[in-house]
Amino acid sequence: MMSKAKLRKTNEGRRIKGDTSILPNDIIFSILVKVYAVSLLRFKCVSKSWNAMISDNIKFMKDHRDQSKELGREKLLLQRTNGEFEFIHLNNPRKVITKKYQFPLKEFRGTRTLCSYDGLVLLKKPKAYKKFILWNPSSGQHHILECPFMKPHEYTFPHACGLCYDSTTDDYKVILIYSLFYVVYSMSTGSWTKNTTSPVLQQRLLGYEIVPKLSSYGYSQGISVEGYVYWSLNEKLDHYVVFVYMEASVTLWDWASGSWNKMVGNIL
Amino acid sequence: MASTTETKQKKMLILKSADNDEFEIEESVGVQSETIKNLVEDGFTFVPLPNVYTKALIKIIDYLKKHANKTDSNDEEIKTFDKDFVNTTFDDLFELVSAANYLHISCLMNMLCQTIADRIKDKSPEAVRKIFHINCDYTPEEEAKIRKANAQAFEGQFDESLD
Numbered sequence: 447m448m449s450k451a452k453l454r455k456t457n458e459g460r461r462i463k464g465d466t467s468i469l470p471n472d473i474i475f476s477i478l479v480k481v482y483a484v485s486l487l488r489f490k491c492v493s494k495s496w497n498a499m500i501s502d503n504i505k506f507m508k509d510h511r512d513q514s515k516e517l518g519r520e521k522l523l524l525q526r527t528n529g530e531f532e533f534i535h536l537n538n539p540r541k542v543i544t545k546k547y548q549f550p551l552k553e554f555r556g557t558r559t560l561c562s563y564d565g566l567v568l569l570k571k572p573k574a575y576k577k578f579i580l581w582n583p584s585s586g587q588h589h590i591l592e593c594p595f596m597k598p599h600e601y602t603f604p605h606a607c608g609l610c611y612d613s614t615t616d617d618y619k620v621i622l623i624y625s626l627f628y629v630v631y632s633m634s635t636g637s638w639t640k641n642t643t644s645p646v647l648q649q650r651l652l653g654y655e656i657v658p659k660l661s662s663y664g665y666s667q668g669i670s671v672e673g674y675v676y677w678s679l680n681e682k683l684d685h686y687v688v689f690v691y692m693e694a695s696v697t698l699w700d701w702a703s704g705s706w707n708k709m710v711g712n713i714l
Numbered sequence: 715m716a717s718t719t720e721t722k723q724k725k726m727l728i729l730k731s732a733d734n735d736e737f738e739i740e741e742s743v744g745v746q747s748e749t750i751k752n753l754v755e756d757g758f759t760f761v762p763l764p765n766v767y768t769k770a771l772i773k774i775i776d777y778l779k780k781h782a783n784k785t786d787s788n789d790e791e792i793k794t795f796d797k798d799f800v801n802t803t804f805d806d807l808f809e810l811v812s813a814a815n816y817l818h819i820s821c822l823m824n825m826l827c828q829t830i831a832d833r834i835k836d837k838s839p840e841a842v843r844k845i846f847h848i849n850c851d852y853t854p855e856e857e858a859k860i861r862k863a864n865a866q867a868f869e870g871q872f873d874e875s876l877d
Binding site for chain 2: 468469470472473474476477478480481482484485487488489490491492493494495496497586
């Protein structure tokens, strides 16, 4: 085979100056998206450019997730009532990957899972009012989010929450809906936006009966499908109200009247 | 049935490697590469490949010939061929992956990247650096910090071998 010098010449122009790697970054990228998440964490210390590629790169995260799905590496995450997590292989339900394990940070043990989407899980301590944790259980990475709009003793639990991927801006978003306002966190910019909840939805949220249960809170988990997030309010079937978030607007579907009410807010 | 295709004159292409060796292949074999396909569509029958050296080109032509004749019955045979194809050194794989990337042969690119990914997954960062010929650009303090932040990924023993 040809010498390394020749290979370097072949790839010249696509490499950063001073980089001794014989492969250009676009090929390294194609290889690393196929590596298991836990190995990737170890490979962060190979070099600065590898670290930059693996961390804080939304395109990398997305491609890596798509590859894992293709390779049948999808997993189900279960949370026991004592707060411990378990992984189950979807293509082999009998195989439990990690028997039991706690969220890595001690400070946040016993957190509630608010919602999850695309391998990301949103967690919150029961009494915390502004701190949330975004966790990627397969890579073990986590990110603490602090909502700047929350004041102590004001709101401790959102009525509804959701995670979604916005393909128009190639961004993951966290949406938390309180009775009078809602906040959206953008992962790519790391910023929060606050908006007033429209009166129609406010009415619904205030009328939303919070049923005290030992193990759960009265909030609605959003289900994210192709850029839309769907929530249902009120568990009674005849009072079903569904609202949808998509690209900066919220739409309300009233099951009883069978009509859509469009409520537009500027989120982006 | 086969006679009609055999009597018909097959369109041929000439590929020229970076070290000036020329290879004649059937057009139908060559167009599995998007790069070659685009040139053929523009009317070229002589294709210079200044980024692909002879040794890699010979292997890639073998691959393209094998995959051009894919049928339901030779599925197992192709699998064995592919397995043998990637059973080589890292430096050879890197050369092939560079060529496959330049030639835009997506199935080959996919197979080579998956092979490399599977072979490095249990390796230590030090071994990965040597394999990819990367100089560590971290200070010892910076590296220690990253190891600490990802401590769970460093539990246990890793493969230090370079093959």
